[in-house]
Amino acid sequence: MNKIYNPTPDTWVSILERPTKTVNDIEQTVKEIFTAVQKEGDVAVAKYTKQFDGVSFENIEVTAAEIDAAVASLPNDLKEAIALAKANVEKFHEAQKTTRVSVETASGVQCWQEKRPIQKVGLYIPGGTAPLFSTVLMLAVPAKIAGCGEIVLCSPPDKNGNINPAILYAANLCGVTKIIKVGGIQAIAGMTFGTQAIPKVYKIFGPGNQYVTVAKQLATQFGVAIDMPAGPSELLVVADDTAVPAFVASDLLSQAEHGTDSQVILVSTSKTMMDAVENEIQIQLEVLPRKAIAEKAIANSKLIFVENDAVALDLINEYGPEHFIVCTANNDFYVDGIQNAGSVFIGNYTPESAGDYASGTNHTLPTNGYAKNYSGVNLDSFMKSMTFQKISSEGIQNIGKAIEIMADAEGLQAHKNAVSLRLAQIEKDNRI
Amino acid sequence: MNKIYNPTPDTWVSILERPTKTVNDIEQTVKEIFTAVQKEGDVAVAKYTKQFDGVSFENIEVTAAEIDAAVASLPNDLKEAIALAKANVEKFHEAQKTTRVSVETASGVQCWQEKRPIQKVGLYIPGGTAPLFSTVLMLAVPAKIAGCGEIVLCSPPDKNGNINPAILYAANLCGVTKIIKVGGIQAIAGMTFGTQAIPKVYKIFGPGNQYVTVAKQLATQFGVAIDMPAGPSELLVVADDTAVPAFVASDLLSQAEHGTDSQVILVSTSKTMMDAVENEIQIQLEVLPRKAIAEKAIANSKLIFVENDAVALDLINEYGPEHFIVCTANNDFYVDGIQNAGSVFIGNYTPESAGDYASGTNHTLPTNGYAKNYSGVNLDSFMKSMTFQKISSEGIQNIGKAIEIMADAEGLQAHKNAVSLRLAQIEKDNRI
The missing domain is CATH 3.40.50.1980 (Nitrogenase molybdenum iron protein domain)
Incomplete structure (x- = not known):
């Protein structure tokens, strides 16, 4: 495991870099x-x-x-x-x-x-x-x-x-x-x-x-x-001294067992917690059936110590984790401030595996930093949004002039004409 | 203009085919x-x-x-x-x-x-x-x-x-x-x-x-x-004898002036209307500043006669137009039944150019058949949906067993362990 202490913001991008593959x-x-x-x-x-x-x-x-x-x-x-x-x-x-x-x-x-x-x-x-x-x-x-x-x-x-x-x-x-x-x-x-x-x-x-x-x-x-571009699964946990090291370790390992390329990161404002989680990971790893896989993912994992919650949040938003577990004294600060994450798991009794199976949220989530620009799968993923408009003769009189002026300014005379013809017809009808 | 009468459904795909480009x-x-x-x-x-x-x-x-x-x-x-x-x-x-x-x-x-x-x-x-x-x-x-x-x-x-x-x-x-x-x-x-x-x-x-x-x-x-894959802009109008030929022609031309590769289609249950629209297009075309462009697009356009509204709707859903204008005696039938369209314009006083400029709907819409699987640009296009979950010790006791069984059946022991550790801790706490 790679322990990193107080990385300066200019190093974040390289520290948080995901391994890329040539395809x-x-x-x-x-x-x-x-x-x-x-x-x-x-x-x-x-x-x-x-x-x-x-x-x-x-x-x-x-x-x-x-x-x-x-x-x-x-x-x-x-x-x-x-x-x-x-x-x-x-x-x-x-x-x-x-x-x-x-x-x-x-x-x-x-x-x-x-x-x-x-x-x-x-x-x-x-x-x-x-x-x-x-x-x-x-x-x-x-x-x-x-x-x-x-x-x-x-x-x-x-x-x-x-x-x-x-x-x-x-x-x-x-x-x-x-x-x-x-x-x-x-x-x-x-x-x-x-x-x-x-x-x-x-x-x-x-x-x-x-x-x-x-x-x-x-x-x-x-x-x-x-649905979305795919990449190896990821988990980032932020934990301070209010977290339970054994729980945090079990969450990091549940991510690590997915594959050797799984991304596992712990961010903490407590060096004591970081060391305790590291220790717990070694203990729990021993008895896992998929130990060989999890071990490799854990070897590439990162434990990052930062001075305070504000720095932690900035770093996490820079990463944009697929799964984000929050176990701190300031959970609301993270929940309110997180901009880029697929799904957020709050508190000591909310393991990632709850969302993987049974809490009700969807487990098909953006990886590889795509939490910055993609939604996880949700009901809307299976629908498309369509728009409709119905304009009365009164309506076209209200907005027709603006359309004519704008179409004219864009040099699209036929667009203007479609309105002018209708306005002329209405005027003619009104005269009768 | 290509006039097509009562095409059989097995020919729709080829009739409605968009020109593809090699890139x-x-x-x-x-x-x-x-x-x-x-x-x-x-x-x-x-x-x-x-x-x-x-x-x-x-x-x-x-x-x-x-x-x-x-x-x-x-x-x-x-x-x-x-x-x-x-x-x-x-x-x-x-x-x-x-x-x-x-x-x-x-x-x-x-x-x-x-x-x-x-x-x-x-x-x-x-x-x-x-x-x-x-x-x-x-x-x-x-x-x-x-x-x-x-x-x-x-x-x-x-x-x-x-x-x-x-x-x-x-x-x-x-x-x-x-x-x-x-x-x-x-x-x-x-x-x-x-x-x-x-x-x-x-x-x-x-x-x-x-x-x-x-x-x-x-x-x-x-x-x-x-936002979405792009293609040449398109308009499909469905019109029967309740439509106004000059209005329909002006709408088709406003699409045609966008570019020589613009797609323009009229579907009608009335041969009289088809002929009247064709005639009007020739008249209006003459005075357009962008006549050279519109003329080429119109030459590739299609006027399709079908027997009834049900057939028309099926054909339109097969095409999935970017813009869809409905001017018929049965507008509600089309509005309720349209499955694939970017934006729908209803009635004689709703030209496409209203949506292009000023009705309030967005004019960035799926072309090239993408109305079947993409939304037009809307507020959600600038956001991403995130999920959150917060589970109490009672909550994890309610769903923990199911997670353990499912994780076990998927062969993911560390996923199970993340729940088992928490359930064991709760049991221990309860005994004290």
């Missing part, structure tokens, strides 16, 4: 697979599934029988846990519904804004060792509340051509309309172009490895929107 | 300029300003004296028109403010969502023949309402090293914090990396030619967000 090699592979899927559709998808997942099978759409089997196989306590988490995620995202914003900006000029669902969305759920059924909840629940008509889920098959039953269970429970056994670049390409088996979608959500990340970036060049 | 040549130029600006800062910016705008000068930041001169030079009627437009845009975007969404998802589990401003934003305003001061209003007004701390505006200088006074006037009026005389790729690169004279920003807004469009795309690879 040039990957880009070529991704482009090739996109071209193949665009041209050959399901044939190409099957080829890459065999190549990357090592399995071949006929029907890549999950059947009702497969879902039934998954439902039957899942232990009851896990079903109950999922139900509780789903209920909380639902409550929080239901509450994000907005109503039409309507304003008569001038007499006879009625303007309003309405949000309407994105009609077709695609959710990508990675496979691998950790079956991320929690991410199914985080994406499918708001998609359903938003009213998206088509909710497609793609996830890679295992060696036997199956998707983890917990993922199938959650997808079915949350109203996913189609589950496809396809992963990686070929899944993203399939949802971008559409194949016989995979529907084309308008927006793709969800995490993934660097191949999936680059594939999602490429998808945006073909008219598809994505 | 490969441009991409190389854009990358070179980005590299130069990243390395050499203002020196490179000055070099490209000389190369592309044909002008050299020392201070690229607009001074207070230049703004004063612009204010003094602008005619009063234009100032009054801008004031009226600004007031309406302010009213409509003020109304879009949202309050904190707060939910106790389980007893002791308080979750809330808050929007906070993006701290540094950049607005790009093109130069050229039409000085788009209206776009200054559309971007700077919501940026100011959102509370963005730094609002930087870049616009290319003319041959004398000046920016059009109407742009300076509007920028100053709307609270832009810094105006920089730099345009094109070098402006976008400057705001992406920051130079001595140009501040680095977190999100870039605004229209531009294809060089600016590609530059904005490239900016996203360096951590900057952009």
